[in-house]
Amino acid sequence: MSSALPEGLPPGRFVSRGSAPVWISDEFPHAVEQLWPRLLCEQPARGLVPLLCPPYAIGSPLNPDHVDAVRLEERLAADFAEYRRTRLPFWADPTPVPVPEGIEPWPHDPGPPFEQWPGLAPQMPAAAADSTTAEAAASLPAWLVQTGHFGLDECRLVLVPGRRGSDALASIGWSAKAPLPLLCALLRSWEDRFGAQTVAVFGSELHVSVARPPVDAEQANLLALEHVLSTADNIVDDPPTPFPEYAAGLVGRTDWTFWWD
Numbered sequence: 001m002s003s004a005l006p007e008g009l010p011p012g013r014f015v016s017r018g019s020a021p022v023w024i025s026d027e028f029p030h031a032v033e034q035l036w037p038r039l040l041c042e043q044p045a046r047g048l049v050p051l052l053c054p055p056y057a058i059g060s061p062l063n064p065d066h067v068d069a070v071r072l073e074e075r076l077a078a079d080f081a082e083y084r085r086t087r088l089p090f091w092a093d094p095t096p097v098p099v100p101e102g103i104e105p106w107p108h109d110p111g112p113p114f115e116q117w118p119g120l121a122p123q124m125p126a127a128a129a130d131s132t133t134a135e136a137a138a139s140l141p142a143w144l145v146q147t148g149h150f151g152l153d154e155c156r157l158v159l160v161p162g163r164r165g166s167d168a169l170a171s172i173g174w175s176a177k178a179p180l181p182l183l184c185a186l187l188r189s190w191e192d193r194f195g196a197q198t199v200a201v202f203g204s205e206l207h208v209s210v211a212r213p214p215v216d217a218e219q220a221n222l223l224a225l226e227h228v229l230s231t232a233d234n235i236v237d238d239p240p241t242p243f244p245e246y247a248a249g250l251v252g253r254t255d256w257t258f259w260w261d
Helices: 032-046 064-068 072-092 133-146 165-172 180-194 217-229 243-248
Strands: 012-015 022-025 048-053 156-161 196-202 205-210 255-259
Touching: 032 048, 032 133, 032 156, 048 165, 064 165, 064 180, 072 180, 072 217, 133 196, 133 205, 156 165, 165 180, 165 196, 180 196, 180 205, 180 217, 217 243
Parallel strands: 048 196
Antiparallel strands: 012 022, 022 156, 048 156, 196 205, 205 255
């Protein structure tokens, strides 16, 4: 398998995880901004998905059958019914939630503008001006490096055997509090509909690049509900963010961040 590795990699090693080993760099890769686009271009031929990930986040692979078994529409419809049942009293009551003295009151959240599960957000068609999935994914590591994102220094370059980036978290058995089968099913669907690519995971934080983001409020509302149902704690809850505000922020946004406390 080592003969199939791309050229120009930093020092690293293979680590056995399930039926197929993953390759892990010894340190955070220098000049990852230049290396990443080439790895993405070679991914289809080599079958190696690049991922920025700390070694401790790699667990036992999730059987792909568990992801295949998720009937996404049915699961999200049931989850939304339960979510709406528990949240409706808060959405319907504009009274500010009591907070300690000196703390800004939480903004009232009217919730999603749906009484029933509205269905998945429609697939975004590719336009001539859109970036490709690889181009969008290549820009995100550069942004993480430039901003000195907290936790990034613990990451290593990981090459995960796989056909598509959305299966990388299942392949490494990402050890976080996220519901991994559901999340991987969502990532597969977002990859197909929005050109989403899993780029980095550290701690309980996930960074996803997006080549074809929503372009209007209706699409963004539908997608925002899918984000909510991923169960990530930062979506509208941490920090408290009204659903309409969160949804509006997805229009044209080419990177998504999720974390689970």
